[in-house]
Amino acid sequence: MTKHSGQVGLEHLVYAILHEDGITYDPPKLLSPAIEAKITPKTNSETQYADDKPVETATTLGEIDVELQTQDVPLQSQSDLLGHAIDEKGVLVENGKDNAPYVAVGFKSKKGDNSYRYVWLLKGKFQEIEEDYKTKEDKVSFATPTLKGTFVTRDDDNWKFTADENNGMDSDVKDKWFDKVYEPNIDTTPLTATTTPEKGATGVAAGSSVSFVFNKAVNQYTVNDSSVFLLKADGTSVDSTIVISTDAKTVSLTPKNALEAGNYVAIATKAIKSDNGATLANNIAIDFTV
Structure with a gap:
């Protein structure tokens, strides 16, 4: 029997607020038990024609739509992700002039072979949460919030980091994946x-x-x-x-x-x-x- 290695799970959903320098972050915070994450990059393509035929195509990355379905979104997380305030008595205060900050989102996903894929999305803003309240019925019906956000490339043009633990991922990187937003170790020394x-x-x-x-x-x-x-x-x-x-x-x-x-x-x-x-x-x- 063939053993597939597709994604079969989602765990440890965290977020980190991006600083104004566009490259550093606050320490990550745990969001809520995760149910589903959907990442949809959009690309823009243009084709140049010459001699009545296409001769060159250029493709650029546009916005990245992200949907996160979670068990809950605690008030502190709503405050962090959506720019709202919490008063001294623990009440979330939502103001029409609140501005959501840019954040990074990290998680890990179990694959069919029981190994994990680790992901960081680097720069995005979330929209106000759609809430669905209804009265209790005879059967249990769970209301789970969905966070919808738009992510873009960071100032250094990076937008996502991905690693598979069974495909060359350093053990130290895996152990510290959620301690801070990962930064790649790339040799930038010019060629001479x-x-x-x-x-x-x-x-x-x-x-x-x-x-x-x-x-x-x-x-x-x-x-x-x-x-x-x-x-x-x-x-x-x-x-x-x-x-x-x-x-x-x-x-x-x-x-x-x-x-x-x-x-x-x-x-x-x-x-x-x-x-x-x-x-x-x-x-x-x-x-x-x-």
Whole structure:
């Protein structure tokens, strides 16, 4: 029998108020036992036509509709999520000028294989809660509130973090998922490179290779004869073999034939990226003389 790993549960629903800096939060608070969460991203697509046919499509993320069905929404949570006040006697005061703050929402969901998926939605506002009161009947009928909100991308363009505990999720991250809104550990160091020969070198041997040594591993799929190449002084391309080192930090151009005496320029472009998407600040061009 096939074992499916779809979502079969929802637990530990929390929220955290986003600060005015647009990136930091208050400590998370538990909302209420959760029943259902529905997340509906909206996308906007535009297609460019040329020569009577579509030639390019661009898609951008729009608003994200979120619906949370819970067992209850305590008054303190309503105050936090909707911008209402609670007076000194414990009464929730709802004013027409109240402004709901931006918040993050986190939860975990059990999958069919009994592992958990962990989620943070990063920036959204909730609407006033629809309430349904009715008299007691012969049979039990539970009234469960639904929180409806609109989420958007945060100032850094992130809108959601998701991790599966059985698919590479760090155990420390899992243990602390609800302690604070998760922030990814992404290396933002820009891509840089040193070269052999150095820029302006003279007397370079005719059988030499040209090497770009990067400060971090590059994505091999971004390295090709359009992103790194060797030219004669007149702009003529020199037929070369591209070799990437085993650690993916060195990219070498080896001419297929010995270089003739003269001036050359080797170029590595900003199309080359690291594994995490870092690029060169500018194209690198080194001139040398054989």
